[in-house]
Amino acid sequence: MIRIMKSAKDLALLSCEFRISILEMLRDAKSGHPGGSLSAIDLMTAVWFHSMKGVNDPKHLKDDRDRFVLSKGHGVPALYAILANLGFIEKSELPTLRRTGSRLQGHPDRVRLPIVEASTGSLGQGLSVAQGIAMGQRLNGYSNARTFCLLGDGEIQEGQVWESALSCAKYKLSNLCAILDANDAQIDGKVSEVMPLEPLADKWRSFGWNVIELDGHDYPAILKALDQFEKDQKSDKPLFIVARTVKGKGVSFMEHKIEWHGVAPKAEECERAVAEVKKYALSLGGN
Amino acid sequence: MSKATRQAFGESLAAWGEKRKDIVVLDADLAKSTKSELFMKKFPERFFEMGISEANMIGVASGLAFQGKLPFLCSFGAFLTGRYDTIRLSVAYAGANVRLIGTHAGVGIGDDGHSQMGLEDVALMRALPTMGVFQPADEIETALIMDHLVEKWSGPAYLRLTRQSLPIYTDKANWRAEKIHHVRKPSNPNAPVVLLGSGAGTQEAMKAAEILESKGIAASVFNAHCLKPYDTKGTIDAIANAKLVVSVEDHSVIGGLGACIEETLAANGSGKKLMKIGVQDLFGESGEPDELFDKFGISGKIVAESVARALK
Numbered sequence: 001m002i003r004i005m006k007s008a009k010d011l012a013l014l015s016c017e018f019r020i021s022i023l024e025m026l027r028d029a030k031s032g033h034p035g036g037s038l039s040a041i042d043l044m045t046a047v048w049f050h051s052m053k054g055v056n057d058p059k060h061l062k063d064d065r066d067r068f069v070l071s072k073g074h075g076v077p078a079l080y081a082i083l084a085n086l087g088f089i090e091k092s093e094l095p096t097l098r099r100t101g102s103r104l105q106g107h108p109d110r111v112r113l114p115i116v117e118a119s120t121g122s123l124g125q126g127l128s129v130a131q132g133i134a135m136g137q138r139l140n141g142y143s144n145a146r147t148f149c150l151l152g153d154g155e156i157q158e159g160q161v162w163e164s165a166l167s168c169a170k171y172k173l174s175n176l177c178a179i180l181d182a183n184d185a186q187i188d189g190k191v192s193e194v195m196p197l198e199p200l201a202d203k204w205r206s207f208g209w210n211v212i213e214l215d216g217h218d219y220p221a222i223l224k225a226l227d228q229f230e231k232d233q234k235s236d237k238p239l240f241i242v243a244r245t246v247k248g249k250g251v252s253f254m255e256h257k258i259e260w261h262g263v264a265p266k267a268e269e270c271e272r273a274v275a276e277v278k279k280y281a282l283s284l285g286g287n
Numbered sequence: 288m289s290k291a292t293r294q295a296f297g298e299s300l301a302a303w304g305e306k307r308k309d310i311v312v313l314d315a316d317l318a319k320s321t322k323s324e325l326f327m328k329k330f331p332e333r334f335f336e337m338g339i340s341e342a343n344m345i346g347v348a349s350g351l352a353f354q355g356k357l358p359f360l361c362s363f364g365a366f367l368t369g370r371y372d373t374i375r376l377s378v379a380y381a382g383a384n385v386r387l388i389g390t391h392a393g394v395g396i397g398d399d400g401h402s403q404m405g406l407e408d409v410a411l412m413r414a415l416p417t418m419g420v421f422q423p424a425d426e427i428e429t430a431l432i433m434d435h436l437v438e439k440w441s442g443p444a445y446l447r448l449t450r451q452s453l454p455i456y457t458d459k460a461n462w463r464a465e466k467i468h469h470v471r472k473p474s475n476p477n478a479p480v481v482l483l484g485s486g487a488g489t490q491e492a493m494k495a496a497e498i499l500e501s502k503g504i505a506a507s508v509f510n511a512h513c514l515k516p517y518d519t520k521g522t523i524d525a526i527a528n529a530k531l532v533v534s535v536e537d538h539s540v541i542g543g544l545g546a547c548i549e550e551t552l553a554a555n556g557s558g559k560k561l562m563k564i565g566v567q568d569l570f571g572e573s574g575e576p577d578e579l580f581d582k583f584g585i586s587g588k589i590v591a592e593s594v595a596r597a598l599k
Contacts, residue, residue: 111382119381122372128343129377132350163343
């Protein structure tokens with residue numbers, strides 16, 4: 001089964017395209033969540049274009065392909081940007097985000113758009129669904145199939161996440177990789193103040209998971225961790241990646257600003273933001 | 288000879304496990320009580336003990352369904368439907384082909400008291416789009432519903448089962464899935480009283496009909512095993528000649544069988560009077576099941592008294 005396997009530099013460039021796409025989608029929708037989409041996009045770009053197998057050709061999807069669950073459903077513009085690049089949705093469809101009748105619901109909807117795998121948006125549920133998918137892949141004998149799940153840090157304040165944390169370890173789901181987009185920001189303030197989660201790595205390790213901590217915008221580090229996940233398929237533990245990220249990453253006036261959690265950029269703001277991302281892409285050697 | 292519907296469920300599930308290899312079963316540390324253990328003993332590789340973590344069990348079942356499995360997930364109805372948000376989003380909204388099995392329906396469980404009694408579970412599940420809601424009145428009907436849920440039904444469904452044994456009323460030859468079923472013909476075809484029961488309520492409706500008939504009041508009884516989609520046409524036909532319609536259920540009168548009938552009557556402009564027997568917007572409590580049925584006004588004896596009074 002084919003995977004895309006882009007290099008770190010290719011991925012960084014690709015993520016610039018996705019950042020622009022996210023900003024424009026939200027500008028058009030006039031609502032949505034830029035902060036958490038921008039903090040997650042590097043992680044998601046790496047998963048979809050480096051690690052996942054069988055998602056390169058939307059017309060020929062096989063049952064034993066890898067799966068991705070976006071548990072932090074409000075980050076879905078990041079996923080739509082990726083799906084548009086891969087041809088699962090038309091790029092011309094992106095401006096329909098959040099519009100009446102669109103498949104591009106404000107949060108992932110599996111019935112309207114099956115490739116999103118799980119319907120999420122009420123936080124704390126996606127890991128359980130990803131666990132079920134990973135267990136199903138085993139039952140179906142898809143020995144090379146893996147499931148990825150992206151969670152927000154505020155999200156894991158939900159108790160159901162910890163039920164699944166226990167359960168994934170019990171079932172030794174080494175085909176499951178959960179990635180935490182730890183941007184330390186949630187609606188009411190800093191995660192570390194609203195409801196502290198640290199020590200995160202120790203918590204997940206004590207629950208029986210392999211844990212890797214990294215900078216969630218450092219592509220070489222992300223790729224190394226994802227490659228390690230692949231090597232550890234024979235281990236008897238699921239992998240938890242604690243990715244330290246910046247909310248609003250890539251747009252200086254949004255970075256670290258909780259105010260940008262759930263507010264869409266206006267046309268002028270979008271223009272400034274896109275210009276900044278384009279400038280960064282140029283510095284990487286893009287065009 | 289009578290059995291609890293949970294027992295009949297466990298037997299049917301284990302039998303279906305032979306024929307359908309896509310069936311997987313999950314339980315949250317109640318396999319002995321929900322009777323999913325009958326499946327577990329035969330097919331341990333397709334049984335998942337999820338521990339006392341119902342919300343996670345529900346999400347996992349959805350994921351298994353997305354991988355082509357037909358999951359049955361089992362717990363007490365109170366605990367399962369208590370994880371409403373997970374059922375609402377991860378199962379119903381996601382279109383997961385999952386069978387939710389909630390046992391220990393109603394005050395009929397007795398001693399353990401309110402926290403263990405499924406009393407609002409039907410109301411909660413009926414409110415979810417695409418969710419089917421089924422409740423057998425006896426062991427035969429349980430098996431028939433299970434066949435329907437394995438072979439025909441697609442999408443999420445909730446099956447509500449009793450802890451206690453129930454006598455058999457189902458006439459297999461005349462039973463049709465998702466339709467009400469005539470279980471007692473009245474002495475007079477123009478019987479003034481038509482009782483509709485569901486689950487354990489059907490037994491009490493039958494007892495009430497016997498008592499009413501002994502007092503010269505003809506009474507007909509129908510059993511409703513499907514509370515969503517509800518058989519509105521069948522109900523309108525069944526009550527055509529009734530002076531008084533009576534719903535009997537071991538569930539809150541809000542959102543259960545009584546509500547199904549009330550909605551049907553109102554929507555069809557029927558002026559028929561409806562008496563809703565069930566738990567009257569109250570919490571359950573510990574006690575002997577028979578005494579609780581009397582106390583909550585659900586027992587056949589009390590139902591007959593209430594009906595006779597209403598007809599005066």
